[in-house]
Amino acid sequence: MFKEFLKGLSITFKHMLPGHSTTVQYPKERLEISDRFRGLHRLVPAHDREKCVACYLCPTVCPAKCITVESAENAKGEKYPRVYKIDMLRCIFCGYCVEACPVEALEMTGDFELANYNREDFEFAKERLLR
Amino acid sequence: MVNLTIDGKQITVQKTATIYEAAQEAGVFIPVLCYAKKLLPYGACRVCLVEVEQMKGRLIPACTTPVTEGMAVTTTSEEIRKVRKTVLEFLLVNHVIECPVCDKGGECDLQDLTFDYEVYPNRFTGEKFDLPTDEVNPLIERNMNRCVLCGKCARVCDEIVAYGSYSFINRGFETKIATAYDRGLNCEFCGQCVSMCPVGAILPRPFKFKARPWQLKEVDTVCGYCGNGCTVTLGVLNEKVETIRFNDKIGVNNGNLCVRGRFGYSYVNSDERLQKPLLRKDGNLVEVEWKEALDAVAEGFQKAQSGKGLGVLAGARLTNEELFLLKKLAGQLGTGNLDHSGGECYKGLTEGFRETLGVQASTGDFPQVEDCDVILSIRSDFYETHPVFGMVVNQAVKRHGSKLLVLSDKKGKFTKLPGAETLLSRPGLEVNVLNAMAGVLLDEGLAVTKDVEGIEELKKGLADYTPEKVADQTGVSADSIRDAARKLAAAKNSAILLAYGLPYSAHSRELGAAAANLAILTGAAGREGSGLYLCGEKANSQGAVDLGILPAEGAMGAREMLRAAAAGDLSALYVVAEDPLSSYPDRAKVEAALEKAPFLVVQDIFLSPTAQKADVVLPAASFAEKEGTFTNAERRIQRVRRGIVIPGEAKTDLSIFEMISSRLGGQLTYTGPEAVFAEIAKEVPQYAGIEYREIGPQGIVWGGKSLDISARKVVFVKGGNPVDSPIQLITGSTLYHSGTISTRAKGPLAVIPDPFLEFGQEDAQSLGIKEGDMVTLKSNGTEIRLSAKVDRRMPRGVVFAPYHFPSAQLNRLYKGEAAIAVELVK
Numbered sequence: 001m002f003k004e005f006l007k008g009l010s011i012t013f014k015h016m017l018p019g020h021s022t023t024v025q026y027p028k029e030r031l032e033i034s035d036r037f038r039g040l041h042r043l044v045p046a047h048d049r050e051k052c053v054a055c056y057l058c059p060t061v062c063p064a065k066c067i068t069v070e071s072a073e074n075a076k077g078e079k080y081p082r083v084y085k086i087d088m089l090r091c092i093f094c095g096y097c098v099e100a101c102p103v104e105a106l107e108m109t110g111d112f113e114l115a116n117y118n119r120e121d122f123e124f125a126k127e128r129l130l131r
Numbered sequence: 132m133v134n135l136t137i138d139g140k141q142i143t144v145q146k147t148a149t150i151y152e153a154a155q156e157a158g159v160f161i162p163v164l165c166y167a168k169k170l171l172p173y174g175a176c177r178v179c180l181v182e183v184e185q186m187k188g189r190l191i192p193a194c195t196t197p198v199t200e201g202m203a204v205t206t207t208s209e210e211i212r213k214v215r216k217t218v219l220e221f222l223l224v225n226h227v228i229e230c231p232v233c234d235k236g237g238e239c240d241l242q243d244l245t246f247d248y249e250v251y252p253n254r255f256t257g258e259k260f261d262l263p264t265d266e267v268n269p270l271i272e273r274n275m276n277r278c279v280l281c282g283k284c285a286r287v288c289d290e291i292v293a294y295g296s297y298s299f300i301n302r303g304f305e306t307k308i309a310t311a312y313d314r315g316l317n318c319e320f321c322g323q324c325v326s327m328c329p330v331g332a333i334l335p336r337p338f339k340f341k342a343r344p345w346q347l348k349e350v351d352t353v354c355g356y357c358g359n360g361c362t363v364t365l366g367v368l369n370e371k372v373e374t375i376r377f378n379d380k381i382g383v384n385n386g387n388l389c390v391r392g393r394f395g396y397s398y399v400n401s402d403e404r405l406q407k408p409l410l411r412k413d414g415n416l417v418e419v420e421w422k423e424a425l426d427a428v429a430e431g432f433q434k435a436q437s438g439k440g441l442g443v444l445a446g447a448r449l450t451n452e453e454l455f456l457l458k459k460l461a462g463q464l465g466t467g468n469l470d471h472s473g474g475e476c477y478k479g480l481t482e483g484f485r486e487t488l489g490v491q492a493s494t495g496d497f498p499q500v501e502d503c504d505v506i507l508s509i510r511s512d513f514y515e516t517h518p519v520f521g522m523v524v525n526q527a528v529k530r531h532g533s534k535l536l537v538l539s540d541k542k543g544k545f546t547k548l549p550g551a552e553t554l555l556s557r558p559g560l561e562v563n564v565l566n567a568m569a570g571v572l573l574d575e576g577l578a579v580t581k582d583v584e585g586i587e588e589l590k591k592g593l594a595d596y597t598p599e600k601v602a603d604q605t606g607v608s609a610d611s612i613r614d615a616a617r618k619l620a621a622a623k624n625s626a627i628l629l630a631y632g633l634p635y636s637a638h639s640r641e642l643g644a645a646a647a648n649l650a651i652l653t654g655a656a657g658r659e660g661s662g663l664y665l666c667g668e669k670a671n672s673q674g675a676v677d678l679g680i681l682p683a684e685g686a687m688g689a690r691e692m693l694r695a696a697a698a699g700d701l702s703a704l705y706v707v708a709e710d711p712l713s714s715y716p717d718r719a720k721v722e723a724a725l726e727k728a729p730f731l732v733v734q735d736i737f738l739s740p741t742a743q744k745a746d747v748v749l750p751a752a753s754f755a756e757k758e759g760t761f762t763n764a765e766r767r768i769q770r771v772r773r774g775i776v777i778p779g780e781a782k783t784d785l786s787i788f789e790m791i792s793s794r795l796g797g798q799l800t801y802t803g804p805e806a807v808f809a810e811i812a813k814e815v816p817q818y819a820g821i822e823y824r825e826i827g828p829q830g831i832v833w834g835g836k837s838l839d840i841s842a843r844k845v846v847f848v849k850g851g852n853p854v855d856s857p858i859q860l861i862t863g864s865t866l867y868h869s870g871t872i873s874t875r876a877k878g879p880l881a882v883i884p885d886p887f888l889e890f891g892q893e894d895a896q897s898l899g900i901k902e903g904d905m906v907t908l909k910s911n912g913t914e915i916r917l918s919a920k921v922d923r924r925m926p927r928g929v930v931f932a933p934y935h936f937p938s939a940q941l942n943r944l945y946k947g948e949a950a951i952a953v954e955l956v957k
Contacts, residue, residue: 055231056343071340077266079232079340102231 033110038093040111041086043129044104049074050130051105054081058097058106066090067097081126088114088122135202150193150204151179161206162215162244164329165281166194169385170290171530175282177218178244181206190214216248223250224257225304226330227276235331238344241279242330262307267315269881270336270394271325275307278332284308284324291387292323293525293548308332319866320882321518322393326377326386337394337878338374342366349376350774351828353761354392355448355754356869358667359384359497359519360763360830361392365755365774372396372755372775381828383497383767389518391869394878396755399775401875404736405750406779416738416748421780421790427747429794431730432464435703438729442468442692442701445680446708447669448870449784450759450771452807454671454678455815456788456799457707463797467683468701471675472668473715474689475636475947479629479665480676483643483848488656488663489841491676495626495662496765496836501527502660505622507536507615509561509629509646511543511553511924515866516630517666517764521545524628534622536615538564538607540861540950541931542924554615555926556605558861559949562638563850564612565645566593567601571616572652578620579654584844589648592847604853619653624660632668633714633870634862634934637949641848648845657840666764669870670754674762677817677833689715696724703730707784708751710739713871713937716947719913734787737875740937750781757783759804760826766838768821769830856952858894859929860908862945868935886939888917888932891925898955908932909954913943930955 014020024031033039044051054071066089072082098106109131116122132143135153142157149172154161164176174195181193184203190211193204205211222241230236245251260276285297285308296318300309310316324333347366354363362382366374375393379386408424409416435441443461445454461469471477480491488494500506500523508514514521521544527533528548535551537543540558545551556564570593572578573586580586598609619625627646631639643665647656655661667673682688687695693711695701697720704724711721725731725744733745742748756777762768777783782790785804792799801807808823817833825831865883873879888906890898900906904919908930917932917939925931930953934941944951 053231054340055236056346057231060343060345071342073340 037110037112038095038108040088040109040114041097041124041129042107042109042131043084043126044107045130049080050084050126051103052081052084053079053103053105054084055102057100057102061096061100063094063096064090064092084126084129086124086129088124089119133198133200135198135200135204137204138206144198146198148198150181150183150191150196150198150202153198154193154204154206159206161193162247163194164240164244164279165283167283167287167327168379169387170283170286173282173286175280178215180211180214180218182208182211212248216250219244219248219250220253220255222279223253224255225260226279227259229277233277233331234334234339235328236343239331240329265315266336268317268320268336270320270390270878271316271322272334272336272339273316274332274334275309277330278308279330280306280308281329282308283327283329284333287323287327288318290529291522291526292319292321293522293529293544294318297324320390320394321388322390323387325393326388335374335394337397341373342368347373347376350772351378351381352755352772352774353670353763353769354388355670356391356395356873357517358669358672358764359517360670360761360765360767360769361388361519362769363388363392363396365396367774370775371400382769383763383765383830384519387519387522390867390882391873391876391879392519394881395869395873395876397878398872398876399753399755401737403738403875404778404781405738405748406781408750408780409738409745409748411746416743416745424747424749425790425794428732428749428791431703431732431746432705432791432795435730436465438702439700440468441466441703441705442687442696443470443705444689444692444707444709444711445469445471445675447472447667447672447675448708448754448872449671450757450804451671451674451678451762451768451811452759452804453784453788454675454680455807455811456785456801458678458680459799460788460792460797463792463795463799467686468692469680469686470682470689470692471680471709472672473633473636473711474682475716476631476633476639477667477672477676478640479631479643479646481681482640484647484665486846487644487647487651487842487844490838492673492766492834492838493662493664493666493764494650494656494838494840495664496767496832497523499624499660499662499836500524500626502531503527503533503622503624503626505534505536505618505625507538507619507625507627507649508545509538509565509627509642510635510863511537511539511541511545512863513628513630514544516632516668516864518866520628520666520764534618536618541926541929544866552611552615554607554611556607557853558859558929559637559851560605560853562641562645562848563596563601563605564607565642565649566596566848566850567598567612568616568619569593569645569648569652569845570596571598571613572620572649575617577617578652580652582843583651584842585846589845589847596850619649622653624658625653625655626662626664627655628664628666630666630668631672632864633716634864634945636716636947638851641850644846644848651843651845656843657837659837662837664764668864671761673764673766674760677762678811678815693720693724696728699727701728703732704728705732705734706741706745707734710735710741710871710937712741712744713739714934714942716942716945718940718942721942734784736781739871749787750779751787752777752781752783757785759785760808760823762833765832766834767830767832768818768826770826851949854950854952857928858953858955859950860910860944860953861929861931861950862934862941863931865933865935868933871935871937874935874937883933886917886933886936886941887920888930889920889922889925890930891927892921892923893927894925894930895919895921898957900957904957907956908944909956910944910951911946915940915943
């Protein structure tokens with residue numbers, strides 16, 4: 001029994017030694033973010049426009065109802081989102097919108113630093129999402 | 132009746148039912164793509180395959196197979212599922228998968244079935260269609276890459292609309308739906324094909340990329356255009372009517388709509404809608420608050436009451452409740468000068484029918500016309516004023532094999548129907564022909580004379596209207612008059628159709644009476660299954676007559692009011708939902724009246740030419756913004772429901788009447804349309820016993836399917852006199868417009884954007900006129916200029932101009948006569 005105690009505590013003490021801490025000194029130090037991390041959304045650009053075809057699946061699936069889309073017809077007769085905005089104050093970063101997108105026009109990035117001073121600044125319109 | 136089992140369920144159905152219909156009745160779901168309730172069975176898609184015990188060894192299409200006694204049907208099994216899945220896989224081989232951008236996505240039958248049958252991945256691959264899309268016209272968009280060849284569009288266009296735009300062309304994989312010579316669509320634009328398409332191959336262009344079907348709020352209401360009373364289901368998004376949804380479950384129209392109903396909704400969303408009351412200050416109309424406007428109205432009306440009196444002119448697009456309140460308000464203002472729709476055109480009902488039949492309404496309902504053996508349509512314009520009722524006639528001719536007789540001054544849609552016989556008369560002489568037909572019935576002993584009053588007097592009067600004499604006058608051959616009369620008399624069930632409206636004010640009483648005479652003499656009046664139809668041009672024309680929006684005993688009607696106002700004998704005019712300046716006959720007289728009237732109040736949704744002359748303009752609500760009831764031309768009372776909010780500070784006509792009343796110290800306040808309707812049920816005998824809440828999806832027909840007529844009295848009416856002029860102008864409705872309001876709706880305007888003058892080909896050739904030429908019309912010292920349209924409808928010497936366009940000022944020439952002698956200058 002004593003042996004097991006030592007074995008366990010040795011792990012605890014090992015973590016107390018320098019270089020073994022899991023805490024990082026954010027913002028000076030940053031962790032590498034997983035590819036699967038669900039941060040700020042990104043609208044994927046195609047050649048001369050966004051890839052999005054304004055099919056309304058993301059606002060439909062969104063449980064927080066934070067996505068606004070308004071579709072329209074462009075000069076080429078294609079369907080495109082005249083308005084595409086996400087209210088980040090309401091977003092719960094569930095990623096359903098990305099999952100629902102039939103044309104892979106929406107992604108979630110590793111960007112999680114979304115704090116801001118004004119409410120309006122939390123509204124991400126098409127221009128801010130297209131990156 | 133036939134007994135059968137479907138999936139173990141015992142059911143008894145009609146002998147004529149198919150397996151699919153029986154399954155529907157039993158509540159068993161069978162998928163379909165090419166089946167539609169109103170179309171004949173076709174069996175194109177093979178999605179509805181089922182197993183029948185008695186026909187083992189192969190699968191049977193449910194939608195085309197009639198039921199037989201003792202049939203045992205299985206609708207789901209592993210084999211059926213496999214076969215249906217294969218059918219879908221074949222359909223999807225060359226169907227482009229663009230659901231994200233296809234507006235049908237979300238209500239697409241193919242999409243739903245693909246999901247249900249898990250048709251992914253597809254076992255078969257092939258080339259996807261890459262056909263050009265037809266986006267030439269502004270209303271209907273066709274993308275044949277999405278087509279599943281169910282043929283519903285071609286069938287509805289042929290069977291119901293009787294236009295026949297589409298057909299299958301090419302063979303095998305290259306088969307597609309196309310128009311003649313595969314050109315762009317150029318048709319009536321009723322959009323029936325749009326409503327039928329199970330996929331996104333035919334779509335309404337005004338709705339393109341506007342919204343997804345699941346986002347729309349659906350509101351069932353009644354179309355605000357003609358007296359047909361079709362159910363329109365508004366697709367509302369963010370307080371805006373975005374589209375009209377397909378709905379064949381309720382109402383009189385079986386999901387059928389015309390171009391106006393389907394595409395003419397956009398005026399309710401217009402930016403030009405009146406949003407605030409306007410008051411004339413220093414000669415200009417300026418926006419004011421309601422209080423100020425109402426003060427002005429009250430002051431003006433009070434002055435008029437103590438002065439030379441007040442006249443009220445109403446339109447027939449108000450709800451029953453509003454009309455009722457308007458009548459009460461007129462009573463409170465102490466005036467009997469109350470009238471609607473120009474005061475002339477409805478006299479076929481209020482005088483013609485009342486004198487002869489003792490009623491003031493059509494005697495049958497619409498669907499029964501489908502089973503009539505002989506149909507007489509007076510004026511070919513009937514299809515153009517009431518297109519959806521016209522579609523019932525199409526079906527009668529095409530399916531029931533009815534004989535259609537058209538008595539008119541020009542050709543039209545009806546004349547082109549198979550077997551239709553046209554009695555083409557010179558303009559304004561329809562009564563003469565009807566008289567001659569009545570004479571034939573009496574002479575040949577074909578007439579029903581039992582219990583009919585006035586036969587002797589009629590005989591005396593008709594002595595001048597022998598077929599030969601009338602043939603000379605009208606140009607309709609004596610033989611065809613005789614033949615038509617005999618056919619009408621021999622028919623087991625017959626229908627006589629006639630439309631009335633502002634452009635048809637000539638001979639209105641006479642036409643009504645002559646048609647009623649014919650109905651009495653052929654026995655059609657009051658007979659179950661037969662009917663006499665006199666249909667109003669506007670949504671609530673029948674309601675206006677029912678509720679008595681008519682001059683009181685000894686008071687002035689519309690014409691007298693305008694005359695009195697012009698002569699300075701009337702102190703105020705109150706015009707509600709009407710644009711007399713643009714649509715009433717004799718513009719000069721109306722103009723004089725509006726200018727001379729010391730006080731003019733106009734209540735409308737747009738600043739119409741009449742409203743521009745007003746002292747006070749009160750902004751009102753459109754049909755899509757209010758609750759109430761309309762009574763259609765077959766006496767069906769139907770609920771109108773609010774779909775969107777009223778723009779700005781405009782109010783419903785109901786609340787405006789209440790406000791004016793209370794401002795004048797009256798007691799006209801109700802808790803809403805329901806309370807007003809309860810009052811109507813108390814005071815109007817026809818509406819007695821009807822409760823607002825009980826008006827269901829099919830409405831309530833007052834007087835029942837077949838209206839009991841209280842008299843059978845034939846009266847002699849004099850016919851018209853031919854106009855002596857080489858060129859005669861006639862006016863009326865076009866198919867794409869209704870009244871003047873449709874000239875503010877984008878859909879109808881997309882097809883007919885401008886007023887026109889229609890020529891027959893012979894006239895155009897001999898006068899050297901080409902399509903699009905500007906032509907000057909001269910008559911009575913005035914002239915107007917219109918652009919020419921050349922068609923095959925007009926007989927020699929007759930030209931036609933529609934009355935809808937305020938910009939044309941046609942009523943400067945048209946003074947209420949049936950035909951106008953004109954001179955043409957190029």
